[in-house]
Amino acid sequence: MKRRNFLLGAGVAATGTALPLAVSAARRPALLDDPRAWLGEEFVSDEGLRLRLTQVEAVRVDRDTMQADLHFEVLQGEFSAAGIQALRCGGSENPLYLQPGATGAVACINRLRRARG
Known part of the structure; x- marks a missing residue:
């Protein structure tokens, strides 16, 4: 050849x-529909904060709702105050309310899966 x-x-x-x-x-x-699919991904905020999604803790999952805690590791920047951060990753932007956690930042989400009829 x-x-x-x-x-x-x-x-x-x-x-x-x-x-x-x-x-x-x-x-x-x-991200809000299936946060586990984003584990290990890095997110960047408008303020230059770089975070990595390290853990998704399912608080409650049933056929109608999904509640979870998203745990982020701070890779770059200062994060100390709770507030809304627009996190970008993979062409998507996700506004999340982040609060200080034991090892970084935590976002608690609650999603309806389908409307009852």
Whole structure:
């Protein structure tokens, strides 16, 4: 096999493997719908605060609601006061009310899963 053909084939194979990964990342559910899908991701606020989602603690999950505590590790910046932060990651922006936790910042969320009818 010629080197040129091998390199072209390897490039096509690499592109073919990277494409499904990019598509699956684009299909990730919203942070508030499924926070566990965002574990390990880094978020940045408008003030330059960098956070990593390290733990999602499900407080209550049933067929109608989902309550969870999102625990963030502070990677860069100062976080000491509670308040709303617009966190950006992966092309999405998520306004969350963050409060100081034992090891960083914590956001408590409560989502309705479906309307009762």
